[in-house]
Amino acid sequence: MKELEELKHLMKLKEVLRRDEVGDRRASTAEHTWGCMILADHFIKRVDQPLDELKVMKLLLYHDLVEVEVGDTFLLDVEGQKTKAEREKNGSRILAKKIPGSISDDFIRFFEEYEDGETPEAKFALAMDKLEPIVQWSLHGTEKLTSLGWTEQVIRDLKEKHMEPFPELLKFFNDWLEHMKEEGYVK
Numbered sequence: 001m002k003e004l005e006e007l008k009h010l011m012k013l014k015e016v017l018r019r020d021e022v023g024d025r026r027a028s029t030a031e032h033t034w035g036c037m038i039l040a041d042h043f044i045k046r047v048d049q050p051l052d053e054l055k056v057m058k059l060l061l062y063h064d065l066v067e068v069e070v071g072d073t074f075l076l077d078v079e080g081q082k083t084k085a086e087r088e089k090n091g092s093r094i095l096a097k098k099i100p101g102s103i104s105d106d107f108i109r110f111f112e113e114y115e116d117g118e119t120p121e122a123k124f125a126l127a128m129d130k131l132e133p134i135v136q137w138s139l140h141g142t143e144k145l146t147s148l149g150w151t152e153q154v155i156r157d158l159k160e161k162h163m164e165p166f167p168e169l170l171k172f173f174n175d176w177l178e179h180m181k182e183e184g185y186v187k
Contacts (some may be wrong), residue, residue: 006099006100010103016028019148027066031063036063040056040086044124047166047168054126060128093150096108123165130159130162131169134176
């Protein structure tokens, strides 16, 4: 049954593992996506600029779906980051042919808008994507942050610029960093 196979392919996102942890196991990309959407639902009400909430949710729903084809690329994987955009672009074309047509057009449209990062909604979605792992880290106060190469400066260099268009997010980000420094999880 073709429809079932297409739907099953979408569900594979639950099997793509990330470096983040949930309890004593690695998190899936699907869990990351859900976390981004929950944070967006919270923070969209706090930012001082009008955003299309449904569009933000669609951007987040589809932003990492391509990982079904190409896997997750760890943010600190310098070599992987060099080829990520091209791999994901190619993967998006492959994925679009394997999923239901009712979703395929939305997937491509929102994936490309997210990647372009030009609209206020895409910028907000990207900020949520960068914010979600740090909230997840806080659940466990993980000492693995430094063992994975995360320092205050690395976190600032890779994430802070995505918070800057939204002063409310930037404040939360800076408060979080101070808290993590006080707790001894980042240096």
